Amino acid sequence: MIPGTFAAWKRLALATGIIAVFLAAGIAAFIWSGVYNVAATREHFAITTWLLETLRRQSVETYSYFVESPPPLDDPDLISLGAAHYEGGCAPCHSRPGEPIDAIVSGMLPPPPPLADPVARQSSKEVFWTVKHGLKYTGMPAWSSQERGDEVWALTAFLRQFPRDVAGDYFRLSGVDRLPPETGESPTHGGGTVALTQCIRCHDDADRETISNLVPRLAGQSPDYLLRTLAEYAAGTRPSGIMQPVAESLDQDEMRELAAYYARLGAKPQPNNDRPDAKRIERGRILATNGDSENGVPPCLACHSASRAAAFPALAGQNADYLTGQLRLWQSGGRDTTGYGQIMETVARRLTDEQISDVAAYFASLPPSAALDRPTSPEARQ
Amino acid sequence: MMRCCFVWPAAAILLFVVSGCAGVQSALDPTGAEAERINTLSWVLIIFCTAVFIITAIIASVALFANERWRQQLAGERLVIGAGLIFPAVTLTFLLAYGIFVLGMGGGSADTSDGLRISVVGERWWWRVIYRDENGRRIESANELRIPVGRPVKIDLTSADVIHSFWVPKLAGKLDMIPGRTNTLTLDVTSPGVSRGQCAEYCGGAHALMSFFVIAMPEKDFAAWLADEAKDAHQPTDELETRGQALFIASGCGACHTVRGTAATGAIGPDLTHVGSRHSLAAATLPNNAEAFARWIRDGQHIKPENLMPPYPIFSDEELASLSSYLAQLR
Numbered sequence: 001m002i003p004g005t006f007a008a009w010k011r012l013a014l015a016t017g018i019i020a021v022f023l024a025a026g027i028a029a030f031i032w033s034g035v036y037n038v039a040a041t042r043e044h045f046a047i048t049t050w051l052l053e054t055l056r057r058q059s060v061e062t063y064s065y066f067v068e069s070p071p072p073l074d075d076p077d078l079i080s081l082g083a084a085h086y087e088g089g090c091a092p093c094h095s096r097p098g099e100p101i102d103a104i105v106s107g108m109l110p111p112p113p114p115l116a117d118p119v120a121r122q123s124s125k126e127v128f129w130t131v132k133h134g135l136k137y138t139g140m141p142a143w144s145s146q147e148r149g150d151e152v153w154a155l156t157a158f159l160r161q162f163p164r165d166v167a168g169d170y171f172r173l174s175g176v177d178r179l180p181p182e183t184g185e186s187p188t189h190g191g192g193t194v195a196l197t198q199c200i201r202c203h204d205d206a207d208r209e210t211i212s213n214l215v216p217r218l219a220g221q222s223p224d225y226l227l228r229t230l231a232e233y234a235a236g237t238r239p240s241g242i243m244q245p246v247a248e249s250l251d252q253d254e255m256r257e258l259a260a261y262y263a264r265l266g267a268k269p270q271p272n273n274d275r276p277d278a279k280r281i282e283r284g285r286i287l288a289t290n291g292d293s294e295n296g297v298p299p300c301l302a303c304h305s306a307s308r309a310a311a312f313p314a315l316a317g318q319n320a321d322y323l324t325g326q327l328r329l330w331q332s333g334g335r336d337t338t339g340y341g342q343i344m345e346t347v348a349r350r351l352t353d354e355q356i357s358d359v360a361a362y363f364a365s366l367p368p369s370a371a372l373d374r375p376t377s378p379e380a381r382q
Numbered sequence: 383m384m385r386c387c388f389v390w391p392a393a394a395i396l397l398f399v400v401s402g403c404a405g406v407q408s409a410l411d412p413t414g415a416e417a418e419r420i421n422t423l424s425w426v427l428i429i430f431c432t433a434v435f436i437i438t439a440i441i442a443s444v445a446l447f448a449n450e451r452w453r454q455q456l457a458g459e460r461l462v463i464g465a466g467l468i469f470p471a472v473t474l475t476f477l478l479a480y481g482i483f484v485l486g487m488g489g490g491s492a493d494t495s496d497g498l499r500i501s502v503v504g505e506r507w508w509w510r511v512i513y514r515d516e517n518g519r520r521i522e523s524a525n526e527l528r529i530p531v532g533r534p535v536k537i538d539l540t541s542a543d544v545i546h547s548f549w550v551p552k553l554a555g556k557l558d559m560i561p562g563r564t565n566t567l568t569l570d571v572t573s574p575g576v577s578r579g580q581c582a583e584y585c586g587g588a589h590a591l592m593s594f595f596v597i598a599m600p601e602k603d604f605a606a607w608l609a610d611e612a613k614d615a616h617q618p619t620d621e622l623e624t625r626g627q628a629l630f631i632a633s634g635c636g637a638c639h640t641v642r643g644t645a646a647t648g649a650i651g652p653d654l655t656h657v658g659s660r661h662s663l664a665a666a667t668l669p670n671n672a673e674a675f676a677r678w679i680r681d682g683q684h685i686k687p688e689n690l691m692p693p694y695p696i697f698s699d700e701e702l703a704s705l706s707s708y709l710a711q712l713r
């Protein structure tokens with residue numbers, strides 16, 4: 001059948017061209033006619049489903065190869081932070097562990113699966129990659145702050161718990177059991193705002209501690225600082241896939257009330273069970289008071305003492321893991337998009353890992369009410 | 383027409399080139415003992431080389447174009463031995479000895495037993511200047527050096543990070559500033575005035591923006607200035623300046639900067655106790671006025687990339703105005 005002459009070749013080309021034109025016209029007519037049914041009630045063909053699922057599985061496997069190594073995922077603080085975000089960000093579609101998928105979302109195509117099975121099949125890196133990047137052609141969204149791999153790891157750590165039955169422990173892990181009974185007449189929790197009921201699932205309040213050491217204690221911070229932070233989260237300039245959706249849902253008045261509530265709350269002592277060694281705390285104290293001028297590190301207390309500018313945060317009594325995490329985030333460039341963040345970024349990048357741990361341990365060891373004075377005596381100079 | 387179009391740019395270029403010979407940073411306009419010796423040495427070398435060049439050109443022209451009798455004169459071995467061997471050997475030996483003598487005089491020639499010690503530390507990218515007076519009192523300043531005229535003053539030079547080089551062409555030759563080592567330069571300035579110095583060893587991205595002014599003053603004025611410089615900072619008087627001071631302290635500026643007499647005691651950046659009285663800001667990069675302070679605070683990284691001070695985009699225009707008027711009044 002291979003054409004032997006130039007004329008035969010010409011005929012074949014012409015025929016192919018005519019077929020191609022008709023095919024294109026046919027496809028265009030199909031698209032324009034709207035005959036194709038996009039209804040979620042109508043299943044894909046089996047072959048299409050197979051193709052999409054295989055593509056998805058292979059793609060996740062390939063791309064997750066490039067994910068950096070995970071931090072220790074059995075850290076209870078990490079798991080708890082992940083669980084708390086799951087309650088707000090994931091449970092609406094994937095439902096709480098052990099509960100059936102919501103009737104509304106189960107009408108999606110594909111419906112969000114209960115996560116126990118897929119997570120059991122996948123490696124931690126694959127789970128991380130999926131949570132961070134989301135999945136095309138499903139309803140799975142990407143993490144809203146791509147800079148915050150640390151937050152994605154927290155959720156991954158929680159999801160890794162699924163193979164063991166977390167249903168029984170879920171309310172405690174995610175902080176749902178910290179919420180006031182829904183029927184109660186005081187859903188405002190004394191703060192004057194309904195929104196507070198969502199804060200206290202993770203953060204501290206008058207009676208309780210934060211749900212995880214990775215979550216900052218808010219009691220006793222200045223209203224200026226809290227308002228600024230909420231505004232930065234809402235605008236996305238301080239990236240956080242956990243706080244941005246929460247802050248976005250607040251209006252100006254709610255933000256003001258929340259800030260006032262936490263500022264009024266006053267600091268309360270930290271129940272510190274596992275104190276790091278005194279030597280580490282002492283090294284941290286020296287760094288916080290004197291800085292490390294050799295390496296261009298100014299004393300922390302120049303900006304974080306009792307007489308600081310109103311929009312700077314207090315650090316006394318803050319959770320050590322939160323401080324460590326934020327300083328690392330600064331080092332990796334995750335907090336350089338706000339004016340305040342740019343100041344601290346310069347300093348954070350000059351700290352060694354050792355210094356970060358020391359200074360976090362020092363601030364965590366302080367009673368929150370410690371009226372820290374800014375350093376006044378000139379340090380020894382050469 | 384052609385000629386006039388050609389002449390004006392040429393004249394402008396010539397004027398521009400010649401203007402480089404005078405001014406605050408010119409080695410050809412010396413006001414220091416060492417720079418004067420170097421200047422003399424340069425002129426001796428320039429004149430000598432020019433003379434040799436002209437004579438050689440004349441001899442070459444004679445050899446090419448003159449009549450037979452003249453050319454005969456050059457043909458013998460006498461010229462080769464005399465002008466080709468003996469003359470260069472003698473003159474170059476003499477010039478070398480003279481050069482070594484002039485350059486060698488820089489270091490130890492001065493006798494400064496009156497107790498004033500000045501250290502200059504090269505930092506990226508500015509100069510820390512420390513005066514120690516007769517009583518051993520330590521007075522820190524930055525990016526500007528003041529010295530008395532009429533007597534040799536020893537300057538200890540070292541570096542806090544990388545190798546820099548201290549060069550004030552009007553006053554002396556350059557001398558490297560090396561981490562862990564102290565080099566001593568003697569400045570013996572003959573007449574009062576302002577000269578400009580420059581880091582002369584590549585030290586990183588903003589190397590070209592690392593300059594300073596040297597102000598040579600009569601002995602009496604210098605003593606009065608040093609006594610003033612040793613005093614604590616001027617307290618703000620009006621409301622704007624007072625707000626600026628409060629902002630300066632609360633915003634943590636004192637973590638890196640010292641303003642003596644206040645809570646600001648930082649040692650990382652330049653001492654700002656009398657910053658308003660200096661001839662320039664940011665190591666001779668900006669003029670010294672309130673507007674320049676505001677620019678530097680808000681966007682210093684743009685002015686001097688990679689400098690060690692964080693940017694402070696957090697201040698409102700009004701806050702910047704109060705901060706810069708506070709700093710400008712620190713005289």
